[in-house]
Amino acid sequence: MVKKTPLHACHLEAGARMVEFAGWDMPVQYSGVVDEHRAVREDVGIFDVSHMGEIELSGLGAEAVCRRLFANDAANLVPGRAQYSLIPNEEGGVVDDIIVYRLAEDRFLVCVNASNADKDFEWICDRSAGECSVVDRSDQFALIAVQGPKAARLVGQLVPEAAEMKRFSCAEVDIVGHAGMIARTGYTGEDGFELFVPSAAAAHVWNRLLKDGESLGVRPIGLGARDTLRLEAALPLYGHELNDSISPFEAGLDWVVKLNRPQMTGYEALARAKKQPSRVLMGLVVDKGIAREGCSVLASGIRIGVVTSGTHSPTLGRPVAIALVDREADTHDLAVDVRGKPRPAQMTNLPFYVRAGD
Numbered sequence: 001m002v003k004k005t006p007l008h009a010c011h012l013e014a015g016a017r018m019v020e021f022a023g024w025d026m027p028v029q030y031s032g033v034v035d036e037h038r039a040v041r042e043d044v045g046i047f048d049v050s051h052m053g054e055i056e057l058s059g060l061g062a063e064a065v066c067r068r069l070f071a072n073d074a075a076n077l078v079p080g081r082a083q084y085s086l087i088p089n090e091e092g093g094v095v096d097d098i099i100v101y102r103l104a105e106d107r108f109l110v111c112v113n114a115s116n117a118d119k120d121f122e123w124i125c126d127r128s129a130g131e132c133s134v135v136d137r138s139d140q141f142a143l144i145a146v147q148g149p150k151a152a153r154l155v156g157q158l159v160p161e162a163a164e165m166k167r168f169s170c171a172e173v174d175i176v177g178h179a180g181m182i183a184r185t186g187y188t189g190e191d192g193f194e195l196f197v198p199s200a201a202a203a204h205v206w207n208r209l210l211k212d213g214e215s216l217g218v219r220p221i222g223l224g225a226r227d228t229l230r231l232e233a234a235l236p237l238y239g240h241e242l243n244d245s246i247s248p249f250e251a252g253l254d255w256v257v258k259l260n261r262p263q264m265t266g267y268e269a270l271a272r273a274k275k276q277p278s279r280v281l282m283g284l285v286v287d288k289g290i291a292r293e294g295c296s297v298l299a300s301g302i303r304i305g306v307v308t309s310g311t312h313s314p315t316l317g318r319p320v321a322i323a324l325v326d327r328e329a330d331t332h333d334l335a336v337d338v339r340g341k342p343r344p345a346q347m348t349n350l351p352f353y354v355r356a357g358d
Helices: 008-013 033-042 062-069 114-128 151-158 160-164 199-212 223-232 267-275
Strands: 017-021 024-029 045-048 053-058 081-088 094-104 107-112 133-136 141-147 170-175 178-183 192-198 219-221 279-286 296-299 302-313 318-326 334-338 341-348
Touching: 008 024, 008 199, 024 223, 033 045, 033 219, 033 223, 045 199, 053 062, 053 114, 062 107, 062 114, 081 114, 094 114, 094 170, 094 178, 107 114, 114 133, 141 151, 141 199, 151 160, 151 192, 151 199, 178 199, 192 199, 223 302, 223 318, 279 302, 279 334
Parallel strands: 045 219
Antiparallel strands: 017 024, 045 141, 053 107, 053 133, 081 094, 094 107, 141 192, 170 178, 178 192, 279 318, 279 341, 296 302, 296 334, 302 318, 334 341
């Protein structure tokens, strides 16, 4: 049975077009993907990301479990800070990419991808060996992302301390009368916040954001624009730029993996992968046609890799793609095979878009 988020009725009332995604009935667009994309780049947008999973680790052994199971080093986190991380497997691939929030010395909240939530929970439970409490809190939370250059002004109207928060900080706060958590994180390449609120309070908070943000040009944003935004910012999507057989070093995530713990899952495989990554992510601007996932990348007519994500960039006004290619391949005369036709492409640096001031 397809699941519904606590905000499902709000989406229907707003006339959203709904699609099934990772087992959830989710809004793909409201006013249109390009319109919503530009609203986030220029003003502020709010996203329902309540399909994401939340797993809490607590107790004296929580930090040790995080350090063993996650690629980034949770020991570097102080309470009130968050970090992007990965769950590595024994072969050096990736089970999932995650955000780890340290709420107290012995308490962590891990936000995981919707498609991997059950798998991740089982993975952590099986490998925590009773060292700490592991609780799936996904059903207790609704998660609302507020993204865009005016995000701090909007969220500051609901949570006064928000504007002073640093990037990748988090705090348990009152959100218009409801106990929740706020983090200055996001998945768009813009400034923004993510609000974890009790499921029963989701509609109240959502509607307050729309009401209070009316003068700021706030828009509800669907999955369509969420994908074009993250792709412009070259933020990985699990199942595309990351999976069980793509190493973090091939995905350009060297900075996430801290090889200072031999007890970390996949340590030896990751150490080998760091020395000799066989593939690398490449940014491409394509002359004509949208290069979708699975399209072959050609150099002088020879296949050198595959597109992992592709779209039409509303910001650049051109088709762009991220591809995983052989590290030592010749990159002259690049093209992408789009429905049997080689479309000329030019290699470009990632990300495609960087907001002013970054």
